[in-house]
Amino acid sequence: MTNVRRVARYGALLLITAVFVTPLVWMALTSLKTYEDAQQDPPSWLPHPFSTYGFDQILNNTANPVLRWFLNSMLAASLHTLLVLVTASMAAYALARLRFRGRKVSFALIVGTLFLPPTSLIIPNFVIADQLGWIDTLTVIVVPGAASAFGVFFLRQFFLSIPAELEEAAVLDGANHWQVFSQVLLPLSKPALATLAVLSFLTNWNDFLWPVYVLFSPERLTLPAGLGLLQGAYVTDYPVIMAGAVLASVPVLILFVLAQRHIIQGVSRSGLKG
Amino acid sequence: MADVIEVGAARGDAPPPAGRTRRRGATERGHRATPYLFLAPYLVLFLVFGLAPILFGIWISLHQWDLQLPNRPFIGLENYRDLFSSDSADYADWWSSVRATAIFTVLSVPLLVVVPLGLALLLNEKFPGRTFFRAAFFAPYVLGVAVIGLLWRFLLDANLGLVNRLLGAVGLPADTPWVTDVPWAWVSLVGVTVWWTCGFNAVIYLAGLQDIPAELYEAARVDGATAWDRFRHVTLPGLRPVLLFVLTTTILASANVFGQSFLITQGAPGEQTRTVVWRIVDEGLRNYDVGQASAMSVLFALLLAVVSIVNFRLFRYRED
Numbered sequence: 001m002t003n004v005r006r007v008a009r010y011g012a013l014l015l016i017t018a019v020f021v022t023p024l025v026w027m028a029l030t031s032l033k034t035y036e037d038a039q040q041d042p043p044s045w046l047p048h049p050f051s052t053y054g055f056d057q058i059l060n061n062t063a064n065p066v067l068r069w070f071l072n073s074m075l076a077a078s079l080h081t082l083l084v085l086v087t088a089s090m091a092a093y094a095l096a097r098l099r100f101r102g103r104k105v106s107f108a109l110i111v112g113t114l115f116l117p118p119t120s121l122i123i124p125n126f127v128i129a130d131q132l133g134w135i136d137t138l139t140v141i142v143v144p145g146a147a148s149a150f151g152v153f154f155l156r157q158f159f160l161s162i163p164a165e166l167e168e169a170a171v172l173d174g175a176n177h178w179q180v181f182s183q184v185l186l187p188l189s190k191p192a193l194a195t196l197a198v199l200s201f202l203t204n205w206n207d208f209l210w211p212v213y214v215l216f217s218p219e220r221l222t223l224p225a226g227l228g229l230l231q232g233a234y235v236t237d238y239p240v241i242m243a244g245a246v247l248a249s250v251p252v253l254i255l256f257v258l259a260q261r262h263i264i265q266g267v268s269r270s271g272l273k274g
Numbered sequence: 275m276a277d278v279i280e281v282g283a284a285r286g287d288a289p290p291p292a293g294r295t296r297r298r299g300a301t302e303r304g305h306r307a308t309p310y311l312f313l314a315p316y317l318v319l320f321l322v323f324g325l326a327p328i329l330f331g332i333w334i335s336l337h338q339w340d341l342q343l344p345n346r347p348f349i350g351l352e353n354y355r356d357l358f359s360s361d362s363a364d365y366a367d368w369w370s371s372v373r374a375t376a377i378f379t380v381l382s383v384p385l386l387v388v389v390p391l392g393l394a395l396l397l398n399e400k401f402p403g404r405t406f407f408r409a410a411f412f413a414p415y416v417l418g419v420a421v422i423g424l425l426w427r428f429l430l431d432a433n434l435g436l437v438n439r440l441l442g443a444v445g446l447p448a449d450t451p452w453v454t455d456v457p458w459a460w461v462s463l464v465g466v467t468v469w470w471t472c473g474f475n476a477v478i479y480l481a482g483l484q485d486i487p488a489e490l491y492e493a494a495r496v497d498g499a500t501a502w503d504r505f506r507h508v509t510l511p512g513l514r515p516v517l518l519f520v521l522t523t524t525i526l527a528s529a530n531v532f533g534q535s536f537l538i539t540q541g542a543p544g545e546q547t548r549t550v551v552w553r554i555v556d557e558g559l560r561n562y563d564v565g566q567a568s569a570m571s572v573l574f575a576l577l578l579a580v581v582s583i584v585n586f587r588l589f590r591y592r593e594d
Contacts, residue, residue, distance in 0.1 A: 023436075117526055117574070122558075123558040125327050223420075248418065264408060
């Protein structure tokens with residue numbers, strides 16, 4: 001009975017895994033094919049021969065500077081993540097540990113915006129960014145999205161779970177709030193900060209809608225925004241397009257593998273617990 | 275992922291009373307401005323890009339506001355009226371996008387609520403390889419819509435795509451127009467979205483399942499309950515808050531669909547799979563008619579707010 005169930009479970013799981021993973025494997029394999037090889041019917045699974053054609057095309061292309069897009073994305077996502085961590089952790093400290101007039105109102109307003117569909121802010125945010133002269137710059141990718149209500153909320157909940165006694169000792173030793181925050185609370189919050197960092201990086205790296213509409217100059221695009229151009233330029237040259245997709249996937253897949261446990265726990269915890 | 279909403283907010287860990295008094299003691303040591311200094315960097319961002327846009331968006335929607343024109347006369351509700359009067363230029367496109375979004379949402383939400391639950395039940399017990407499977411199901415979610423869009427545009431290509439070729443290899447029709455004709459375009463958009471995001475909901479269900487006390491299952495078993503009985507009378511009630519969360523966030527996410535139709539079906543056939551968000555950003559960020567686009571956004575946000583409130587009401591009601 002239990003053996004039958006076990007076999008049935010593994011059978012089902014392997015089948016489902018194939019459905020989830022095969023497209024990704026196909027993407028990677030196609031990126032290593034020649035143009036002709038990718039056109040074969042029936043398709044060959046393994047590239048014959050393995051070819052760097054797709055990657056050569058995208059990396060040595062001056063009309064579509066893919067490497068530049070990659071670096072833009074890397075810089076934007078890193079700065080964005082840093083900005084989220086600094087501003088959200090400081091705000092979360094104030095909201096979790098300090099008493100001041102307006103604390104409840106600020107917290108309610110911040111949490112309230114969590115329930116807004118993010119798309120409803122896109123148009124006014126575009127007008128504001130336009131007024132600030134940020135359209136078609138890196139700043140517009142880094143800054144507006146960093147007003148992360150989720151980040152503040154997530155860190156505040158985590159800070160609340162840390163016993164205040166630990167900070168008490170530091171205060172008795174004469175530490176001020178900044179020292180308590182930076183030398184006691186932050187080191188104790190590494191798992192939460194790491195989770196938020198990974199989630200912020202992923203979100204910013206993968207963002208598509210906003211960069212597609214706020215960036216115009218070919219040399220300023222982020223990688224996801226640029227991939228659309230690549231598809232237009234290489235309509236059915238799939239090794240080239242898949243090479244671009246692989247380039248956009250590798251950093252986040254590496255990040256996912258390294259931080260897998262944190263990401264999955266962070267997702268379930270941020271969703272339901274706190 | 276940043277749009278994750280906290281349902282358990284209200285029942286978040288309340289600090290113990292002892293900690294609270296002590297914390298007040300600690301606070302009084304600091305300068306009165308200290309809390310505001312800590313809050314300031316975030317608050318600037320939040321006011322400019324979180325709170326102001328809400329009010330500013332409503333303000334813009336009441337004006338004839340074209341980014342390329344210097345004058346922005348106040349026109350009251352005219353932008354809204356245009357969306358409801360069939361003689362306006364925006365009417366047909368707007369309601370066609372509402373229809374597309376509604377079709378997508380109605381088709382995808384049930385699957386995105388049920389399929390991940392099945393996955394989570396399959397993964398809930400401890401067994402070797404559990405972490406591997408969990409990661410495999412979650413992996414597509416960490417890729418952006420740009421990547422999964424390009425990938426599936428390729429896989430669903432009628433001639434070169436793997437899907438039709440595999441179907442042909444097993445003797446099924448190999449010429450389905452997955453991205454260029456309905457209903458196939460809807461099957462594609464919904465199927466890809468389920469593939470892409472169902473690991474996310476599964477992980478949330480898993481967390482919920484682990485919070486259901488094992489004793490409840492034991493008691494049910496002792497009472498002779500079948501597996502189905504245990505699912506109906508222990509698992510489902512235990513998951514109610516999680517189900518509410520998954521349902522609400524999934525409806526919001528599905529209603530906001532953009533990238534999949536932009537990249538995979540490219541709106542085809544005709545404009546039939548062009549969604550509300552696509553319509554809004556095209557009107558505002560490509561045609562620069564931000565007044566009209568803001569009216570669309572406000573209407574859309576109101577509609578989604580109503581759906582969420584109904585959701586909460588229904589679930590609350592059943593709980594009483």
